[in-house]
Amino acid sequence: MDFQNDKFLKVKEVAKILNLAPRTIYTYIEMGKLRALKGQSFCDSSKSFIRVKLSDLKEFIKNNKKL
Helix, strand or coil, X not given: CCCCCCCEEXXXXXXXXXXXXXXXXXXXXXXXXXXXXXXXXXXXXXXXEEEEEHHHHHHHHHHCCCC
């Protein structure tokens, strides 16, 4: 993974790009259809986040043209 040259998107941003509900994006991630980075906040370990690399989103769109 090349973290330096890729943008990371929030689930809400991905949902807006694909014109889908955020819950649908979470489902795709849970099913393994869309790759995502899951992590925890450095400041508050009780908070977690999910980000999708722009290149992974492009690959997902390429492989799922019927969306």
